[in-house]
Each structure stands twice: as structure tokens, then as C-alpha cells.
Amino acid sequence: MKSYSSKLWIHLTPALLFLILPFFGIITAVRHSIFADEGFTLNFYQELFQSDRFFSSLAFSIRTSIIATALAIMIGLILVRLFHPYLAKLSPRISVWLPMLFPHFVWGYLVILLLAESGLFAQVLSAIGWIDGTNHFPILTRDPYGFGIIITYVWKEVPFVILMLLPVYAAIPTTSYDVVKTLGGNRWDQFKTVEWPHIQPTLIETCLIIFSFTLTAYEVPALIGTTYPEMVSVLSYQWFYGGSWDERPLAFVVMVCVSIVIFMIALTSYLYLNRRRMRAMRGRL
């Protein structure tokens, strides 16, 4: 038992070493958010919670992240459900996963090239006479509704959803569907009884990863978003690197608050997935 325990720590060492950096960042952020020159203070939190700019940024960020996450999950799920036998083959699988090789920033740039008012689509539609001029093309980048950000994330995350769900679908025994059918169940019963319990944990984990990433990532909203309302990541970056030293603690407060929100969602999800029924599903009781 002792050797198993020490082996476990040896295996965990690289991960723990890697975590030093984000942990240091979080602790530093917390420290800077509650200490000023005069010592402990909650003034920065008070200031932040009185800021309209922060709340409109937070609302915009949460709305954009939820829409991008929901769309990516739905599209990914539909694609996997319809095509999972075909996607199990190597070449279709690689072609679906290809966008994952590119950084988000590159994908954001592609969206600008394709969907900006002067982009490829606008020019093609104008050339074939579907729109009177490129200025009539809908504003999809640097728009106040976050369309560009949502399109970029959906496009980029759908392959990730497929990557996560494909092994789950491959592992569902087809005979389980037959059981439901012979017991008198319809297609909805098959989904509810066989598919949903299998995919639910992966969907929750995938949702959490995409939501956290879209809420906090900087490069795509910085490239393709507007200056108002801006995503919280852009706002805190501006406060951190802006000319005013007074605003720097606010950047830390924003990041601490967002981290707490994500931590609470992750904890709730973990507790939900770790219920006895969910563990029974994975055969780990």
C-alpha cells in the first residue's frame, strides 16, 4: 500500500509542477485584490461591483459564452449522432479534427477574412449581385452582439465536441437500443434510456471546458470583438495594462471573481457527476 501511495505521488509530480504556475497566478491575483498600500481592503471589490462597465461586460461575456457553448455542443452532438459510424473511419475523422490544429487566433483571423464587410463572402455576394455592395453585407465581425466571437468559437469547438463524443458513441452497445425497442420503447425512449446516460457526463465536462475557455480567453475577442461591450478578458487586460495603476487591482478582482464562478460551476458539476447513480453508470461504485 505504501509503495502504491508513493508511486501515485511520483506519477502526479509533473502535473503538480505544472500547476505551480497557475496557482501562483491565482494566489498573486487574490493577494493583489485584497491588499492595498494601507493593508487589507475590500475597496477594489466594492469599486468593481459599482462599475456599470464591468456588469455590461460580464453580461455580454456570459451571454456570448453560453450561446457559443450551446451551439457548439448542439452542432457537435447532431453531427456525431448522424455520422458516428462514418466518423469512425480515419480520413473523415481527421478532416473533422483538422481545425483543432490551428490556434484560436488563426481561426479568428480566418473569420475576419471570410465574414468581414470587406471579406471574401461579401465580395463574392456582391460580385454575383446578391447584395448591392460590400457595405450591405451584415456586420458579423467587431459587432456589438458578439456574432464574430460566437462564429469563431462554434467553428473551432465543434471538432472538439466531436472529439469528446465520438468515443462515447462508439462504446454504446447497439444491443441496448434493441432492448428498449423490444420492451416497447420508441426513438425518444432509446435516446433517453441508452444515449443520454452515456453522453451526459462527457457533455457536462465538454460544456464546462468550452464555457470556461470562451469566457476567459483573450485573443479572439480582442481580435474580433468591439470595444464596448467587451468580454471580461479584454476588460481586465485593459485595466491591467492601461496607463492607470489604480485600475490594475480591478483586473485582479475581475479574474478572481470569474475564477470563483468557474470553480463553483465545476464543483457543482463534479458533485452531480459523482452521485451514486452516475458512478453506477461508469461501473465505479
Add this chain to the structure above:
Amino acid sequence: MNYSLDVINLYKKFGEKKILQNLQFQLGQGKSLSIVGPSGSGKTTLLRILAGLESPTHGTIMLNGKNVTHHKPNKRNIGLVFQQPLLFPHMTVKENIDYGAKMAGQSSKSKTADLLRAISLNDYADRFPAEISGGQQQRVALARAIASEPEVLLLDEPFSSLDVQLREELRYWVKDFLSQQQTTTIFVTHDLEEAMLMGDHIAIFHEGIFQQLDDADEIHKHPVNPFVARFLKSHLVIDDHQYIPIQSIRSRKPEGEHRSYTAKLLHWTYTLGQKTGHFYIEELHETITMPIGTIGLKEKFSIYLPLEKIQFFQEAGNRK
């Protein structure tokens, strides 16, 4: 007569391969039929067609006088118990059983409780499938299928994933359980002993048809063709027309008229505590299994077939 199940000219082809060739049989209310045949002969496909999970190329399936050939599986009241229990892992034992009843719109607390008692798993009602043994899981799968109150229940080698001891215990239990429930059943197996135990009648299935459908006594006394005789392993097939029961074979020269052949011992085992030899009859190119008894462990020896014991294969209709 109105049968629970009436199968008329059922035919199934996968590509060029014929799986069922105009199969016909009827099953009365509360009766049980065992279908036995070699692995890969198409027994499971037959059950899947009856359950509606596969379509026949042509033919008719009547369920209590109603044509259900083209009905979806959930629209024909035929239950199927699979080789694996396939319980829903996120549901407890109780919920799994209740699920079958719910799907059929027949859910009630007392019914689930009765079934739990019947399968002797009342104390395990709130356990998940991962917390019970394979045999218990198969009992739950059976109760779940029964809970949906099927007009006919199909069992596809339900004990094949269990160890020998458990399989034997469960056979008796299932047999009693199904006769108590008065369920019309078709039991598929590749094990002849299991087939005899589970069915009122036995159908020996090969090349898409029932080679013989009768009770165990009749099949053993009068196999209709060389395939059945070889499958039973209780006869020596002399040619396409004649056979002799193994217990009529002599190791000493009989007084009356007889035929003799040379038997070569391949290997020996113990069956029911008796030393049993597996022999190859060179002249007939047949392999038989019989008690070694007085023969002793000789590598080669003569066997004698009294002529009065040699019988002719006769189709059931031609038997006197």
C-alpha cells in the same frame, strides 16, 4: 386453431446467403419451444426477425391471429432476453424491472414487488447492476422482459455468459419461473441438454430449416436424418439412410447377423463419472463417443453392429 405464434414460410437472405428457408412452425399458448443448432446457423437471426429487429425477405408472422410481420419491435408484443443481461447501468434493480412494465403501460408497485420476490432479489431492489452478480443480472433481465407482459418471450442463449455451475442452477429456476408465469417461450441454445431441459418441444435448426421438431424422446428414438443423428451424438450414422443407436454397438462379436468396423481411440474423458472414449470409425469416416467399459484402452479394436438394431431414417410423416 389460434396459436400464440404462427410462423408461415419465413425466408431470409443476407446477400447470397440463405439464413431461413421457408421456415414454418406454430406455438400454442403457454408452450415452450427450444431451438437448438450449431453456432452460426442463424438461430439468433430467427429470433431477431420474430422480435422485429430484422425484416424477413418474405413470409408471415402471426401473433395471436394478428399479422405482425411488418410491425416495428415496439409495436409487436414480443419480448427478447439477450445473451448478455444488458441492464441499464444507471437504474437500480427495481427501476430496471419497472422500466419494462412502464414501456408496456403496465407499471405498478405491486407488480414490481411481485417480480422482485419471484426472482428472489427483494433485498437487492435498490442495488445497481454493477453491485450484483452475473446470474442475478440475468434474472433481473428476465423479470424486466416479463414485466412488459409479452405475448411471446424469446430467450437468446441467456445463460451463455455464465459459468457452468451458475448456468445449471439458473436453468431450473428459469424453467419453473416461466411455467409459473404461463409465458409462451422460444428458447435458443447450442446446447442440446439445455434445449431438452427448457422446452416442451425441441427444434433442431440447420441450413435455415428445422431438421426435426418433436419432443426429446421422439427425436432420440427416431432421428429423421444423418444431421440430427450426428447432432444428438447418440447414434452412429452408417450411411445416408441407416443408423444405429450407440448403446446397441457391441465390443464383442454377437451371435446373430452383424456388421463389424474398426474403431480407433482418439482420446478419452470422463462423462458422468464414466470413462468415455472418443473413437474414429475409419470405414464410415464417423466419430462417436461411447463408454469405454469393457473395451479397455486399446488403440484399435473392432465394433459390432447387430443387424436387427440397425434402423432407417424416416421422415416424421412416414413413421409407422
